[in-house]
Amino acid sequence: MLTVKQRELLQYIHERVSETGVSPSFDEMREALELKSKSGVHRLISALEERAFIRRLPNRARALEVLRMPDQPGGASAATEAKAPELKPVRIPANDTIEIPLHGRIAAGTPIEALQGTEQFAVPAALLGPGEHYALEVSGDSMVDEGILDGDFALIRKVDQAREGEIVVALIDGEEATLKTFRREGKMVRLDPANGAYSPQRYEENRVRIQGRLAGLIRRY
Template sequence: MLTRKQHELVCFINDRLEETGISPSFEEMKDALDLKSKSGVHRLISALEERHFIRRLPNRARALEVLRMPERTERKASAPAGTPTPTASKGANVRAAPSPANDVIEIPLHGRIAAGVPIEAFEGSSMLAVPAALLGSGEHYALEVSGDSMVEAGILDGDYALIRRTDVARDGEIVVALIEDAEATLKYFRREGAMIRLDPANRSYEPQRYAPAHVRVQGKLSGILRRYD
């Protein structure tokens, strides 16, 4: 038997997976359940794991899988005599296919991008298989990172940067910035007076400053995919 909050959380996770294929964030779960802190979400998730209602998918950020739903037994126990029991044929609490959070999808791989001195962007195009759980909504592409200027943000040489296409960004977001329509770099985006400042995440590098007319945002960082040889 689940507590009310445990019941609410597993239903919320299940609904979000069915709608988007992506597990909700801890912040979204906290707000949905009107909890005061994320620690409460952690406790609820641990309890649901122990009761085998959900499980965390290994090596996937924010990835949860609903193993079973509590409504089946609870509805059967509370239903008046003679009330038909919901069956799988009506799709009640049963997903016919595996959760999309387990899917692997292919996105365009547009060459290499500098996390250091800018280099020419979009050197070609192939496809890269990416776990769907790493991507949010919108159109995405990938770039292979070259350089070490973003190491303090956990972005290493040889990583694949997963980029959501957009031409706008807020201060402090990591973006693909196209400089003078020729070179691209992966940096923190900031406005500094009348200039655009592109900040590295490595104290060995200096910020780069450009007039707004010389910089175009080509996308925002959505995630990082790393190979282990």
């Protein structure tokens, strides 16, 4: 049987992935479930993984996939939970790739020059959802707590608006771009790092233009 909090988290992840194509951050999950710390979120996710309701996708930031939902609102039976998850077949061939624009490097630490470059970057088609996308090479370590490391390639879905808690590409003063978590603070926009060594960046709203939100991550070894 799933606990109340496990069911709440599973439902929340399912709704966010269905709506946006991106699983919520640990901070968003903590706030949604009114938990005091991220460690509580980790424990719930581990429990759902063990029961084969979700799985983590390797080499992608904030990547959780819902494998199944409880058969009834009150939770799945023990017999149901013991079954192996029924996965829908992926109809995109594993070697099928799509080329998207590669717009150079973007700072995960401090803002850098506005996005430039016209190279193409081959991405497995299965990693991209609907919409128009581009890729950026990450420079810096301020998003490490979200699993985004220096040298990673961030896959960005083009959007011009952001919701609270989404990881976005923000263009500052039309000149500098940065990859951060989007927050509102009164009439200001706050761009939060995911590394305690860095401080949030605050700007007047008219200085910030959203250029996309994080849709996936590719890491080369």
